[in-house]
Amino acid sequence: MENEHTLDWLIALVENAKSIGTEEEKKNAVASVPTSLVESLMHNTALTETSTELKLFGKGIPASPGAATGVICFSSDSVLDATDEGKKVILVCHETSPADEIGMRMAEGILTVRGGMASHAAVVARGWGIPAVVGVSDLEISEKEIKIGENRLEEGAYISLDGSTGEVFSGEMKLRESSEEISELKILLDWADEIRSEHIKVRANSDTREDTERALSFGAEGIGLCRTEHMFMGDRLPLIQRFILASEESEEEKESLNELMNAQRLDLSEVISAMAPNPVTVRLLDAPLHEFLGEETPDEWLEHNPMLGTRGVRLAILREQLYRMQTRALIGAILDVREMGKKPNVDIMIPLVSEVSELDLVRSWIEEEVASVEEELRPSIGTMIETPRAAITADQIAKSADFFSFGTNDLTQLVFGFSRDDIESRVIGMYVNEGILSANPFETLDALGVGDVMKQAISKGRKANPGLEIGVCGEHGGDPASIKFLFQAGVDYVSCSPFRLPIARLAAAQAVLSSSN
Numbered sequence: 001m002e003n004e005h006t007l008d009w010l011i012a013l014v015e016n017a018k019s020i021g022t023e024e025e026k027k028n029a030v031a032s033v034p035t036s037l038v039e040s041l042m043h044n045t046a047l048t049e050t051s052t053e054l055k056l057f058g059k060g061i062p063a064s065p066g067a068a069t070g071v072i073c074f075s076s077d078s079v080l081d082a083t084d085e086g087k088k089v090i091l092v093c094h095e096t097s098p099a100d101e102i103g104m105r106m107a108e109g110i111l112t113v114r115g116g117m118a119s120h121a122a123v124v125a126r127g128w129g130i131p132a133v134v135g136v137s138d139l140e141i142s143e144k145e146i147k148i149g150e151n152r153l154e155e156g157a158y159i160s161l162d163g164s165t166g167e168v169f170s171g172e173m174k175l176r177e178s179s180e181e182i183s184e185l186k187i188l189l190d191w192a193d194e195i196r197s198e199h200i201k202v203r204a205n206s207d208t209r210e211d212t213e214r215a216l217s218f219g220a221e222g223i224g225l226c227r228t229e230h231m232f233m234g235d236r237l238p239l240i241q242r243f244i245l246a247s248e249e250s251e252e253e254k255e256s257l258n259e260l261m262n263a264q265r266l267d268l269s270e271v272i273s274a275m276a277p278n279p280v281t282v283r284l285l286d287a288p289l290h291e292f293l294g295e296e297t298p299d300e301w302l303e304h305n306p307m308l309g310t311r312g313v314r315l316a317i318l319r320e321q322l323y324r325m326q327t328r329a330l331i332g333a334i335l336d337v338r339e340m341g342k343k344p345n346v347d348i349m350i351p352l353v354s355e356v357s358e359l360d361l362v363r364s365w366i367e368e369e370v371a372s373v374e375e376e377l378r379p380s381i382g383t384m385i386e387t388p389r390a391a392i393t394a395d396q397i398a399k400s401a402d403f404f405s406f407g408t409n410d411l412t413q414l415v416f417g418f419s420r421d422d423i424e425s426r427v428i429g430m431y432v433n434e435g436i437l438s439a440n441p442f443e444t445l446d447a448l449g450v451g452d453v454m455k456q457a458i459s460k461g462r463k464a465n466p467g468l469e470i471g472v473c474g475e476h477g478g479d480p481a482s483i484k485f486l487f488q489a490g491v492d493y494v495s496c497s498p499f500r501l502p503i504a505r506l507a508a509a510q511a512v513l514s515s516s517n
């Protein structure tokens with residue numbers, strides 16, 4: 001951040017524009033605030049000048065902004081034990097999976113050896129506003145200590161990280177608390193909303209009531225991505241494992257589906273009621289099997305490339321009852337929300353489609369399930385566009401979809417052929433340093449390649465289905481440079497983690513202003 005762009009500078013800018021009071025002056029204020037300033041105000045930052053004994057320990061990918069400090073714990077269980085004792089904790093591990101999410105939520109920060117901007121640890125940490133550094137590939141973790149080269153830290157020792165720079169320090173860092181409640185920032189963001197709201201909407205990626213309430217307080221106009229697989233964590237993990245491993249149409253399958261349905265209905269009704277009457281796009285299960293089955297995976301389910309394997313709609317087609325169950329849970333939730341006197345507003349979204357027949361088949365199952373409810377309560381049915389083939393055949397897919405939402409994490413992975421879990425720590429950093437790539441494409445949308453594929457899909461999709469609503473729900477939906485591109489490409493909304501909403505609102509307004517100049 002440049003020095004002159006401080007919180008005091010922002011306050012003076014807004015006060016001045018308020019006192020002049022013209023639309024022009026408000027627009028100037030919105031245009032002149034760097035999104036990096038808003039980002040730094042949303043998170044704790046490092047007060048390195050007052051931190052003694054801090055020593056740079058290592059560096060990785062800055063995956064979720066903000067600074068954090070705490071004692072080293074190696075597992076979700078030890079995070080829970082340490083936080084029970086009132087300690088602040090940094091979770092340090094090779095990589096995270098859904099089974100770690102209880103511990104991740106309780107940690108001050110997350111540090112992983114593997115992964116990149118779109119890996120599980122990064123996506124979840126950003127969603128929850130937890131600082132994270134991932135892909136510290138030279139970090140070695142043994143039973144009782146971590147080391148990089150000759151530098152060692154024992155489990156229980158203090159470690160600090162800055163998720164905005166990727167730096168990791170040994171020792172305890174002093175932190176400056178976030179200033180998200182600053183009234184001048186709120187005023188500025190209201191002005192930003194006035195400028196952008198007729199042109200591009202801003203929604204949140206959220207799958208719990210708590211996150212949904214936070215998203216509303218940060219200005220979300222709906223939920224663009226409710227990842228239902230996040231509802232199968234913790235003590236529900238055995239249920240989804242039991243379902244996947246059960247044979248089709250067995251009693252075991254039926255029982256696990258019933259339990260999953262009840263749990264999911266409850267979770268969904270909480271999210272939908274918190275966001276009502278604003279829209280909630282519920283994405284049906286998209287589970288790379290290794291994330292759910294972990295060490296339990298029997299040989300017959302082992303895959304060499306789980307991210308390209310039995311995921312998303314593919315698992316659903318293998319196991320017809322899965323999406324049928326999720327649809328019934330959703331209908332139950334819609335009825336529950338109406339019962340509360342609220343107006344549920346829900347869409348169903350199908351992940352990882354690459355061939356329109358996949359969508360047609362699961363759509364027919366969903367339509368059978370929703371047929372019993374009144375027409376006005378029936379969710380619209382759309383699809384993610386996250387495989388190159390879906391984008392290339394967008395004209396066909398648009399005829400079977402009520403809306404599109406670009407999953408730019410997977411689309412980037414597949415257009416480049418870059419594994420979103422493996423490539424960033426070793427290759428992308430080097431590519432950016434050497435000027436081979438101008439930016440990390442998992443952070444800032446690659447306009448020339450991925451962006452071009454998207455533009456063609458938007459044009460084909462709208463031609464085949466005029467009025468098709470189009471959003472973006474990958475991590476790029478919260479990145480300022482990507483938002484500028486996406487606005488120009490004609491998307492109706494971007495959706496991002498709750499903590500990125502203020503940045504997205506400002507960036508979207510700036511995109512509108514710069515296109516009207």
Ligand code: PEP
Nearest residue numbers: 386407408409410473474
């Ligand atoms: C995406 O691929 O961009 C997306 C939003 O889905 P997920 O990250 O859950 O794969």
Ligand code: MG
Nearest residue numbers: 386407409410
């Ligand atoms: Mg995806």
